[in-house]
Amino acid sequence: MGSQDNSALASNAFLTDKSAKVFVAGHRGLVGAAIVRKLTQLGFTNLILRSHAELDLTRQSDVEAFFASEKPEYVIVAAAKVGGIHANNTYPADFIGINLQIQTNVIDSAYRNGTKKLLFLGSSCIYPKFAPQPIPEDALLTGPLEPTNEWYAIAKIAGIKMCQAYRIQYKWDAISGMPTNLYGPHDNFHPENSHVLPALMRRFHEAKINGAKEVVVWGTGSPLREFLHVDDLADAVVFMMEKYSGLEHLNVGSGKEVTIKELAELMKEAVGFEGDLVWDTTKPDGTPRKLMDSSKLASIGWTPKISLRDGLVDTYKWYLENYKQ
Numbered sequence: 001m002g003s004q005d006n007s008a009l010a011s012n013a014f015l016t017d018k019s020a021k022v023f024v025a026g027h028r029g030l031v032g033a034a035i036v037r038k039l040t041q042l043g044f045t046n047l048i049l050r051s052h053a054e055l056d057l058t059r060q061s062d063v064e065a066f067f068a069s070e071k072p073e074y075v076i077v078a079a080a081k082v083g084g085i086h087a088n089n090t091y092p093a094d095f096i097g098i099n100l101q102i103q104t105n106v107i108d109s110a111y112r113n114g115t116k117k118l119l120f121l122g123s124s125c126i127y128p129k130f131a132p133q134p135i136p137e138d139a140l141l142t143g144p145l146e147p148t149n150e151w152y153a154i155a156k157i158a159g160i161k162m163c164q165a166y167r168i169q170y171k172w173d174a175i176s177g178m179p180t181n182l183y184g185p186h187d188n189f190h191p192e193n194s195h196v197l198p199a200l201m202r203r204f205h206e207a208k209i210n211g212a213k214e215v216v217v218w219g220t221g222s223p224l225r226e227f228l229h230v231d232d233l234a235d236a237v238v239f240m241m242e243k244y245s246g247l248e249h250l251n252v253g254s255g256k257e258v259t260i261k262e263l264a265e266l267m268k269e270a271v272g273f274e275g276d277l278v279w280d281t282t283k284p285d286g287t288p289r290k291l292m293d294s295s296k297l298a299s300i301g302w303t304p305k306i307s308l309r310d311g312l313v314d315t316y317k318w319y320l321e322n323y324k325q
């Protein structure tokens with residue numbers, strides 16, 4: 001891809017103008033809210049934010065009208081149909097259709113309305129189920145996907161390719177970041193449709209409050225997952241907006257993995273539940289392992305700061321103070 005790698009598009013100007021218009025799509029979600037917190041801390045004064053109710057990003061004409069009127073200088077795409085293994089497996093049409101619509105509308109309208117730079121967020125599920133570990137960026141499209149999330153993965157791969165195609169054809173500064181499994185404040189704590197970490201936090205908390213003797217955890221407990229606190233991701237997003245401009249997507253991980261059993265034990269301790277774990281092996285394990293190789297991002301100067309243990313304590317504190325069922 002060397003000759004097409006328009007790294008000369010790099011402007012390193014994102015942090016110099018804090019009054020620039022920045023559209024954070026999906027600002028009420030786990031990731032979008034963390035990016036807004038980070039940009040606000042940094043002194044950005046002109047964030048453009050629209051809730052789903054105010055602007056449905058699947059509606060092409062509404063998105064076009066919004067971009068034509070607001071003309072954001074920078075765009076961060078953190079709006080998506082997102083969920084854990086059960087949601088991905090149960091609603092394949094939503095996961096491919098809604099995500100293709102949102103990202104296509106936003107990326108195309110941003111380009112057509114003069115946005116200087118756009119960052120698209122994908123996910124580590126884009127890689128083949130049995131990719132080499134840790135997974136380098138160039139493992140993309142080298143093998144079959146994990147079946148529980150292939151619909152979502154195909155949409156995310158299309159988003160990466162769309163950014164690359166616009167970069168090549170239009171010399172436009174669109175980049176992509178692939179975060180590992182995330183957690184933190186404003187996560188989705190739905191009992192079935194969420195990811196494992198918020199699901200277990202809520203289940204252990206409710207078991208503790210109700211004096212339950214056991215908590216059910218899905219699968220065998222053997223899959224390995226890499227977790228990153230969303231405040232670290234927001235820091236990486238700002239870093240990439242400032243420092244990175246290239247054709248290739250960049251992995252964003254913590255470099256540390258735990259088994260689901262280890263996660264459940266850590267969660268039990270963080271929440272203070274004293275009963276037993278029961279494994280429901282009728283539920284899918286999903287991909288056995290997906291540790292990403294984030295050395296490219298590290299080589300340009302970004303590394304994470306928040307340990308899983310500290311992040312769990314911080315997130316449980318947020319849950320206790322804020323979560324309303």
Ligand SMILES: NC(=O)C1=CN([C@@H]2O[C@H](COP(=O)(O)OP(=O)(O)OC[C@H]3O[C@@H](n4cnc5c(N)ncnc54)[C@H](OP(=O)(O)O)[C@@H]3O)[C@@H](O)[C@H]2O)C=CC1
Nearest residue numbers: 026028029030031052056057058078079080082123181182
């Ligand atoms: N959570 C994770 O573990 C990971 C997340 N990512 C990526 O990060 C990004 C954000 O994920 P996350 O913050 O966890 O997801 P959330 O579900 O927490 O947030 C998604 C946001 O997108 C909004 N949204 C969804 N559909 C629409 C729509 N049609 N129009 C307008 N807004 C919409 C949601 O609004 P509403 O709730 O009102 O619908 C919500 O604010 C995604 O691209 C995801 O792939 C990547 C790796 C891991």
Ligand SMILES: C[C@H]1O[C@H](OP(=O)(O)OP(=O)(O)OC[C@H]2O[C@@H](n3cnc4c(=O)[nH]c(N)nc43)[C@H](O)[C@@H]2O)[C@@H](O)[C@@H](O)C1=O
Nearest residue numbers: 083084085123125149194195196199217218219284285286
């Ligand atoms: C971010 C990522 O997220 C998803 O992939 P996943 O990593 O498989 O996601 P998960 O967090 O749902 O599960 C991780 C592991 O944990 C186990 N597990 C135990 N108990 C519960 C439980 O109660 N809920 C859930 N959800 N999982 C549980 C579960 O069986 C699995 O083995 C995709 O959406 C994918 O598209 C994607 O991008």
